Amino acid sequence: MQEGTQRVKFYQTGTLTVGNRLLDVELRTVQATTDRSNAITSGHRACQGCGEALGARYALDAAMRASNGNMIAVNATGCLEVFSTPYPETSWTLPWLHSLFGNAAAVASGVAAALRTQGRHDIRVVAQGGDGGTTDIGFACLSGMFERNDDVLYICYDNQGYMNTGVQRSSATPPTARTATTPAIGGEPGNIFGTGKDVPRIAMAHEIPYVATASVADLHDLEAKVTKAMSMHGARYIHVFVPCPLGWGAPTNSTIRVARLASESALFPLFEAEHGEVIASSPIRKQVPVEDYLKTQNRFAHLFKPERDEERIAVLQQMADRNIKRYDLLREEVKA
Amino acid sequence: MLKQIEGSRAVAEGVALCRPQVICAYPITPQTHIVEELGALVKTGELHGCEFINVESEFAALSVAIGASAAGARAYTATSSQGLLYMTEAVYNASGMGLPIVMTLGNRAIGAPINIWNDHSDAMAIRDAGWIMLFAETNQEAIDLHIQAFRLAEELSTPVMVCVDGFILTHAYEQVEMPSQKEVDHFLPPFEPAQILDPNKPITLGALVGPEAFAEVRYLAHRKQLTAMERIPALAHEFAMNFARDSGGLFHPYKTEKAKTIIVAMGSVCGTIKDVADDMREAGHSVGVIALTTFRPFPFAQLRDALKGATKIIVIEKSLTAGMGGPLAAEIKLALGKSKQTLYSVIAGLGGRPITKDSIRGIVERVAHDELPDTTFLDLNWDVVNEAVGGAHTQLIEKHTNHKPKS
Amino acid sequence: MFEIRIHGRGGQGVVTAAELLSVAAFREGKHAQAFPSFGSERTGAPVAAFCRIADEAIRLREPISKPNAVIVQDPTLLHSFDLFSGLAADGYVLINSGKSVEALGLTGLKQKLPQGHILAIPATELARTHIGRPIPNVVMLSGFAAMTGLIVPSALCGAIKEKFNLSIAEKNIAAANAAFELVTTLIASNQGSLIEQC
The missing domain is CATH 3.40.50.920 (Rossmann fold)
Structure with a gap:
């Protein structure tokens, strides 16, 4: 950080201004610039408070800026695809291709191969999908794209369930969460423990050049990670935490707050990895107990009423504590 | 050039003459020899300007071809039997999007019971998928149909499947007249996609189409097939003029x-x-x-x-x-x-x-x-x-x- | 049309033998069609391959059930299968064995076939000597050429050169020459098998 500049803590800005126009020019987001690309234009059909629409806009505009607008996006089936392209309308101002639910990574590999063979090395490829299209049905294609180290940045917008089809469980749904297929009934209401998969770490196991997690709670960090990923070649993966107010049972104006609590509680750690090794993580500035996060969403309501489910809340806290340890999230920051 | 070679190799050499730019391969008997040979041709540089991609499944194979075709490359893949079923979703997708992919189907039975030998169950399983489907009688016709298939696919913006009997043709050595590169280039001009993903002219491919337009889209797909009915004999005739033999057409x-x-x-x-x-x-x-x-x-x-x-x-x-x-x-x-x-x-x-x-x-x-x-x-x-x-x-x-x- | 059926086991180059035969015939300006029995190709498993040779284009695609010649690359198959099923009355049989046709228990078959139409040669041994590996296919093909006159040695040599790289091709051609000589001698001496030499 340059001498004389003030370190700005995001949560202290206390403003809803898009792109933090009140910030120093250097620290503003791509969205705050007048020449931003606007990859997803307004008028799409996303729900109020949609974390995925927000995350995709920031991610793609950052990628567009990094590639000077020379970019092709591939999209898996899902909310993002459905709400952005109701024929004959489209929200996309960049070349955009949707094929199927489970093949976005492979289609993107094909686009990259076609560009390579045509000598169009200037055009970059970004693939995107929700958690269902990434961690479940698209997982084989994703892993194939990773192991071949195809020149694709894959961005997963994780809202922890199949929201497009009506909030069913995915392998990204957290334990205890209520979904349409893990109802809050019976002896172990909601999604059970011991299931699900940690795709960022699986991505790391492929030893691809870059893996990162990001969150709509820190859009600047998301942009920085996308920009960094776009400066590299080969297979890259960014897993973005995007709350779904509808599916999670949270107020539509709480998207950012819910996302921030997910990171501050360490249930969704933010980190970066290169070639299979963690190289950085975002430390928690003000740790909160997991229940502060859980209480913001009706999908966890059964953990608190009719009576507190101490045992299962404790296990969720243990998961957060393990993340703190694994990514060293409570370390003392070096003061500027 | 007259050659005595295996059917798979004949198909591979014929496909290579069509200058594909992206080839995706996932092995399944009896298709394997075709993609092995193409992989070798790319590796030796005999087939240059081509990306050969080993994928993790047939579903990925056709998906990679879909992406490649949409981005303006001449794309090819090959499969058989269970592999075709495994990629079925992408088979419909490729035709729905009007992508001129050419695929060889080394025809083989579908299990259970598992069976690696020839019949046409695989082709019949996707007969409603909207692809043009051609059946080769000999290895000579297999070569010739692939050359015509690329031309047909790209003229009409629609995928074409060339069915070649597994083992009976793919593994049979018989003599074929392998056309020259010059002859094929004359018949098959470079691929000019009807629409392409280009940052300078952004388009949205694969939009969500509701009840108000879906029937029209399907009808247009049907019309395209009817147009193909006229183009197939015309192309076979043109092929005969250029290569001095009867191959392709509606039937013999x-x-x-x-x-x-x-x-x-x-x-x-x-x-x-x-x-x-x-x-x-x-x-x-x-x-x-x-x-x-x-x-x-x-x-x-x-x-x-x-x-x-x-x-x-x-x-x-x-x-x-x-x-x-x-x-x-x-x-x-x-x-x-x-x-x-x-x-x-x-x-x-x-x-x-x-x-x-x-x-x-x-x-x-x-x-x-x-x-x-x-x-x-x-x-x-x-x-x-x-x-x-x-x-x-x-x-x-x-x-x-x-x-x-x-x- | 002349139809040949080749029997052996996976790993003995049975399919390659049919291929080489078809290429040799092609080099002589004939039409030929070679194809395997299409099993799962496992080492040691019984395998058959087929070759049709004709002056006109071959349209027929069925497996060969009425062969004009049967080549047996592995004599251990003799008592497991009816290798000679459908064999033409004036057909040819060539067996890879150091034993005599009689010792192989094929006296009956020998009596049915014309003189000089059934022979046994120690092809594996010849292959070991000349190629350094116990792959009897080229030896058997060359013996077959000498026995039937269906293909000339130069065509077979050409096919071998097309199929193998130079050093392996040279060894195979040496083996082929030895086999051709041996079978020519056997037929001239009217022996039909090699009893003492191996």
Whole structure:
């Protein structure tokens, strides 16, 4: 950080201004610039408070800026695809291709191969999908794209369930969460423990050049990670935490707050990895107990009423504590 | 150049002459030799300007081809049997998006029970997917159909599948005339996509289409197939002018003029059937053959016309729609309309069961004596069937499958 | 049309033998069609391959059930299968064995076939000597060429050179020459098998 500049803590800005126009020019987001690309234009059909629409806009505009607008996006089936392209309308101002639910990574590999063979090395490829299209049905294609180290940045917008089809469980749904297929009934209401998969770490196991997690709670960090990923070649993966107010049972104006609590509680750690090794993580500035996060969403309501489910809340806290340890999230920051 | 090579290698060399830019491969018997050879051609540099991608599944193979084609590359893949089923979702997707991908299908049975040998069950399983489907009779035709397929696909913006009988053709060594690069380049100009993903002219491909426009999209796909019906014979004619041989087209009639009995079939078995037809003609039977090359679009009117002189039509096919019968026979029946011609459906060669001259001769003789039932399972071993279902059931089955056709 | 059926086991180059035979015939300006029995190709499993040779284009695609010649690359198959099923009355049989036709229990077959139409040669041994590996296919093909006159040695040599790289091709050609000489001698001496030499 340059001498004389003030370190700005995001949560202290206390403003809803898009792109933090009140910030120093250097620290503003791509969205705050007048020449931003606007990859997803307004008028799409996303729900109020949609974390995925927000995350995709920031991610793609950052990628567009990094590639000077020379970019092709591939999209898996899902909310993002459905709400952005109701024929004959489209929200996309960049070349955009949707094929199927489970093949976005492979289609993107094909686009990259076609560009390579045509000598169009200037055009970059970004693939995107929700958690269902990434961690479940698209997982084989994703892993194939990773192991071949195809020149694709894959961005997963994780809202922890199949929201497009009506909030069913995915392998990204957290334990205890209520979904349409893990109802809050019976002896172990909601999604059970011991299931699900940690795709960022699986991505790391492929030893691809870059893996990162990001969150709509820190859009600047998301942009920085996308920009960094776009400066590299080969297979890259960014897993973005995007709350779904509808599916999670949270107020539509709480998207950012819910996302921030997910990171501050360490249930969704933010980190970066290169070639299979963690190289950085975002430390928690003000740790909160997991229940502060859980209480913001009706999908966890059964953990608190009719009576507190101490045992299962404790296990969720243990998961957060393990993340703190694994990514060293409570370390003392070096003061500027 | 005249060569004595394996069918798979012939297909691979033919495809390479078409200058594909992206080839995706996932191995499945009996397609393997084709993609192995193409992989080698890319690696040695004989096929340059081409990306050869080893993918993790057939679903990925066709998906990579979809992405490549949408981004403006001439894309190719090959599969068989279970592999085709595994990529079925992408098969429909490629045609729905009008992407001119060419795919070789090394025809093989579909399990269970698992079976690696030839029949046409795989092709029949996706016959409604909107691809143009061509069947090769020989390895020469397999090469030629691929060259025509790329041209056809790119002219019409639609994917084309070239069906080549697994093992019987893919693993057979026979002589082929391999065209020169110059000849193929003359026939097949470089790929100019109808629409392409280009940052300078952004388009959205694969939008969500609702009830207000979906039927129109499907209708346009149907019209495209009808256009193909006109282009396929025209391209075959142009091919003949350029390469001096008849390959492709809607179908190949063989001695059908004034033939009282015509046998219709697809793929490599047509050769065996032609041998039988010649033998039978010597014995005084008036038998002709139609080797159907184009299965999609289905040439109803053209077949009706070609079959009109015959009183008896025998359809020999390597597939079965359980509970219905032979799918090709059903479509030929539709082509015949209200005609009084008698149609005999023969299900043969399933799972690689050899279709012999003797067996076909037997069929023709039984037809001549009006002894063949509507539907026949060629060379069915009734002992095996009896053992499996027991006597009472067998009698029931025999009663219903061997009854004489009503005239 | 002349139809040849080759029997052996996976790993003995049975399919390659059919291929080489078809290429040799092609080099002589004939039409030829070679194809395997299409099994799962497992080492040691019984394998058959087929080759048709004709002056006109070959349309027939059925497996060969009435061969004009049967080549047996592995004599252990003799008593497991009816290798000679459908063999033409004037057909040819060539067996890879150091034993005599009689010792192989084929006296009956020998009596049915014309003189000089059934032979046994120690092809594996010849292959070991000349190629350094117990792959009898080329030896058997060359013996077959000498026995039937269906293909000339130069055509077979050409096919071998097309198929193998130079050093392996040279060894195979040496083996082929030895086999051709041996069979020519056997037929001239009217022996039909090699009893003492191996």
